[in-house]
Amino acid sequence: MREKSGERLYRPRPDDGHRHCLVCRECGLSAEVEASAVESWAAKLGEVMGFAEVEHTVELTGVCNGCHPGRTAPAPTEQHT
Numbered sequence: 679m680r681e682k683s684g685e686r687l688y689r690p691r692p693d694d695g696h697r698h699c700l701v702c703r704e705c706g707l708s709a710e711v712e713a714s715a716v717e718s719w720a721a722k723l724g725e726v727m728g729f730a731e732v733e734h735t736v737e738l739t740g741v742c743n744g745c746h747p748g749r750t751a752p753a754p755t756e757q758h759t
């Protein structure tokens with residue numbers, strides 16, 4: 679899919695298809711996530727409550743596959759000198 683030429687969005691706009699990310703608390707890896715449920719929920723809530731221009735901030739953090747405790751990885755040895 680290509681965006682309409684001549685219209686460049688260089689600023690994130692909450693009401694225009696913004697994205698949400700899931701960030702790993704361990705290594706800081708960020709993965710884009712599908713949050714259509716949040717979008718529709720927020721939009722519906724705005725209608726129900728009679729609010730316009732409803733914006734939201736969603737912070738999602740977790741532990742990625744690479745940092746998952748269940749994974750058998752050698753524990754990093756701290757070396758302070």
Ligand SMILES: [Zn+2]
Binds near residue numbers: 704705743744
């Ligand atoms: Zn990680």
Ligand SMILES: [Zn+2]
Binds near residue numbers: 697734
């Ligand atoms: Zn959103």
